[in-house]
Amino acid sequence: MNEKFQINKTEEEAIVNYLSGDFSENDSEILNNWLMKDQQNQLVLNQFSVIWQMSNLKQAYNKIDTHKAWNELQNRMNKWQGKSLKLQWTELLKIAAIFVIALFLGGLGYHFLDKRGDIISEPLFVEYFSPLGSRSFVQLADGSKVWLNAGSTLKYQNTFGTINREIILSGEAFFEVKKNKDLPFVVKTSEIDVIALGTKFNVKAYSEEKTIETTLIEGSVKLESNSVKLSDDLFLKPNEKAVFTKKSQTVELTADQQQNISQAKTEQVKPKLEIIQSVEPEPIISWKEKRWVINNEKLGNLAVKLERRYDVNFIFDNEVLKEYTFRGTLEDETLEQIMEAIKLSAPVKYVIDKKTVYVMADGKQMEKFKNLMMK
Amino acid sequence: MNDIEAGLAKLIQNGDQKAFEILFKTWYPRLCAYAFNYTHQWETAEDIVKDFFLALWNSRTNFEVKTSLGGYLLCSVKNLCVNYIQRDKNRKFSLLAVDVNQLEFDCNEPFTDDYLNNNLFAHELELRIHAEVEKLPVQCREIFKLSRFEGHSHKKIANLLNISENTVKVQIYRAIKTIKKSIFSIILFIWLFS
Numbered sequence: 001m002n003e004k005f006q007i008n009k010t011e012e013e014a015i016v017n018y019l020s021g022d023f024s025e026n027d028s029e030i031l032n033n034w035l036m037k038d039q040q041n042q043l044v045l046n047q048f049s050v051i052w053q054m055s056n057l058k059q060a061y062n063k064i065d066t067h068k069a070w071n072e073l074q075n076r077m078n079k080w081q082g083k084s085l086k087l088q089w090t091e092l093l094k095i096a097a098i099f100v101i102a103l104f105l106g107g108l109g110y111h112f113l114d115k116r117g118d119i120i121s122e123p124l125f126v127e128y129f130s131p132l133g134s135r136s137f138v139q140l141a142d143g144s145k146v147w148l149n150a151g152s153t154l155k156y157q158n159t160f161g162t163i164n165r166e167i168i169l170s171g172e173a174f175f176e177v178k179k180n181k182d183l184p185f186v187v188k189t190s191e192i193d194v195i196a197l198g199t200k201f202n203v204k205a206y207s208e209e210k211t212i213e214t215t216l217i218e219g220s221v222k223l224e225s226n227s228v229k230l231s232d233d234l235f236l237k238p239n240e241k242a243v244f245t246k247k248s249q250t251v252e253l254t255a256d257q258q259q260n261i262s263q264a265k266t267e268q269v270k271p272k273l274e275i276i277q278s279v280e281p282e283p284i285i286s287w288k289e290k291r292w293v294i295n296n297e298k299l300g301n302l303a304v305k306l307e308r309r310y311d312v313n314f315i316f317d318n319e320v321l322k323e324y325t326f327r328g329t330l331e332d333e334t335l336e337q338i339m340e341a342i343k344l345s346a347p348v349k350y351v352i353d354k355k356t357v358y359v360m361a362d363g364k365q366m367e368k369f370k371n372l373m374m375k
Numbered sequence: 376m377n378d379i380e381a382g383l384a385k386l387i388q389n390g391d392q393k394a395f396e397i398l399f400k401t402w403y404p405r406l407c408a409y410a411f412n413y414t415h416q417w418e419t420a421e422d423i424v425k426d427f428f429l430a431l432w433n434s435r436t437n438f439e440v441k442t443s444l445g446g447y448l449l450c451s452v453k454n455l456c457v458n459y460i461q462r463d464k465n466r467k468f469s470l471l472a473v474d475v476n477q478l479e480f481d482c483n484e485p486f487t488d489d490y491l492n493n494n495l496f497a498h499e500l501e502l503r504i505h506a507e508v509e510k511l512p513v514q515c516r517e518i519f520k521l522s523r524f525e526g527h528s529h530k531k532i533a534n535l536l537n538i539s540e541n542t543v544k545v546q547i548y549r550a551i552k553t554i555k556k557s558i559f560s561i562i563l564f565i566w567l568f569s
Contacts, residue, residue: 009545016544019551020522020529021415047555053412054501055508055523055554060408063417063526066400073399073425077392077432179418198418 005040015045019052128154130171133311135288140167143178144185147288150308151206172204174288177219191271192244195222201236202285209304215241215284228271241279247271292330299324299346303359310335312352317360321348380444388438395435399428402445406452413456423455500558507554518543519550 007015014030017023035041130136130148138146138154141161148154152171160167165185177185179198187194189205192212199219205212214223216236223234227247236242247269283295287305294302300322303314312335316322324346330338339350339357349362386394403424410420431438431451440447508519514536521532522543529547533540 012548013541013544016529016548019412020547021412022529044555048551049412050500051504051551051554051558052523053409055504055519056411056526057405057408057501058505058524059526060404060411064404064407064421066403069403069421069425070396070399073428074392074396076425076429179416179422 005044006037007034015048019048124158125155126158126160131311132308135309142180142183142185145176147174149173149287150311169203169205171206172202172287174200174202174285176200191225191227191246193224193226195224196220202281210246212244212246213241213284214244215239215279215281217281217285223273225271225273230273234273236275237277239278239281241276241284243274243276245269245272245274290332293328294330295327296325297327298322299326299342299348299359302326302342303357306335306338306357311355313356315356315358317358321346321359321361324348380440384438384440384444387432387435390435395432402448403428406448409449410452410456413453413460419459423459424452427452427455503558504554507557508550510557511550511553515546515550515553518546522547 010030011034014023014027014034017027018031031045035045128136128138128146128148130150130152132151135150136148138148140146140156142165144165146154146167149172152169152173154167154169154173156167161183165180165183166188167186168188170189173187175185175187175196177196177198177200181197185196185198187196187203189203189212190207192205192214194201194203194214196219199221200217201219201221202215202217203212204214214221214236216238218238220235220237223230223236223242223244225244234242280295283293283297286293287309297305300316303316303322306312307314326342326345328341330341333341335357336352339352342348343350343362347362349360351358351360383394383398387398406424406427407417407420410423411417414420414423508516511519518532518536521527521535522529527535529540529543532543536543
């Protein structure tokens with residue numbers, strides 16, 4: 001059948017380069033000309049492609065874990081299944097979008113008033129803000145996904161994805177980074193940079209907290225610090241959590257009444273980094289789901305999370321109450337329902353007054369629980 | 376589309392996860408291998424195929440295949456790959472007019488459509504290629520295996536065997552040409568009778 005079939009050495013090379021995906025503009029031209037010469041050539045190239053593709057199937061079976069891929073896909077399928085959940089996210093997205101537009105216009109206006117012109121050359125910042133009491137989901141230009149917890153801010157330049165992939169985070173976020181070996185994905189927090197190539201991880205860096213916590217779920221990330229020298233190649237493995245104690249700590253007057261008020265504002269401590277191995281990831285990352293897992297959490301810490309999630313303030317009558325420990329799964333409960341559950345499992349009473357939750361000791365219950373107390 | 380495929384498509388349309396799992400597990404490695412020809416990175420290929428399946432599931436009520444299921448899946452993944460490459464600025468040369476032509480060709484030409492449409496036939500073809508590879512002259516065979524079965528670059532193969540990159544390419548072309556010659560009649564035969 002190939003009597004008319006004609007091909008020269010350069011064309012052969014162009015075909016091999018084309019098939020292996022490593023070819024130049026020049027190859028492209030040669031190949032296009034060759035295809036123009038004879039209609040038959042397209043069919044031949046096609047047959048070559050078939051052989052080329054079929055022959056790397058074996059490699060695919062070695063490299064690809066179908067079972068694992070299916071599990072991952074199933075998780076993602078279920079995540080989007082609930083209609084109510086979908087609605088919730090879209091609503092959050094709308095809110096987030098309004099913030100972005102407002103900030104963007106604000107930035108633009110500022111630019112015009114301040115400098116007039118020169119808009120393209122100066123990078124603009126895009127900012128997402130997830131207000132207290134809500135969470136948001138952001139898909140970045142490079143396809144990476146970010147879940148932003150309540151009271152958190154995400155900021156990046158409009159050059160994101162072209163010359164770098166740097167974002168600035170204050171608060172807590174979960175990242176699902178799209179792989180791109182040439183442009184590392186960098187999450188900058190006040191004192192720690194988390195560098196990722198293509199992974200899933202959680203970063204918690206609220207300015208009012210003493211530590212910055214990075215938990216890796218999949219892949220690997222590298223940690224760098226701008227306030228202290230860390231070892232050169234500090235990589236986290238899956239299910240490891242790095243707890244970095246910040247150098248400058250903000251002590252809030254209202255939140256920590258029992259602490260020494262005279263040393264309020266910022267104090268400097270010696271920063272340190274601790275790595276905790278084989279942590280259970282679910283309680284750490286479940287804040288982004290409707291289902292929220294709490295594992296051995298002290299009421300004091302839980303209250304901080306509830307403050308962000310429901311946009312309220314907690315006031316404790318007695319610091320000792322903060323030491324009660326809880327575990328359990330919350331699924332879309334209201335604040336009242338959660339407080340009822342807490343009341344059942346610890347000797348506390350509560351009063352919710354507008355945006356403030358007062359937590360007090362319940363004297364009658366106290367006796368019963370006394371032997372169960374922590375501390 | 377055969378009865379099994381039509382049944383599968385119907386079940387998926389009605390939201391049957393098990394049917395979707397069967398479809399996924401049958402096609403995932405093959406679609407990844409296919410996407411790999413465009414992305415040249417396994418992770419990216421897998422991401423594209425996974426995203427495709429997720430999108431397919433989310434719009435399952437509209438899931439309707441007129442001709443062949445395989446053709447539909449391959450065509451969709453190919454479109455996504457082409458989009459991906461077009462977005463990737465570092466690789467502007469890797470997409471030719473050829474690719475766009477071939478895209479149409481793959482979707483319309485029964486030859487390409489049907490050879491993969493039938494799972495058994497695809498498997499048969501794969502075995503046949505492996506058998507033909509074994510018949511190649513020693514150096515040619517070794518180079519082809521390193522390239523296709525092991526996934527090494529031309530440069531790496533050249534270094535490994537201490538030959539020039541050009542020799543590698545010449546041998547690879549010779550291998551494909553030889554394989555094509557001996558299996559093409561079979562492809563045509565099965566196509567005519569399937």
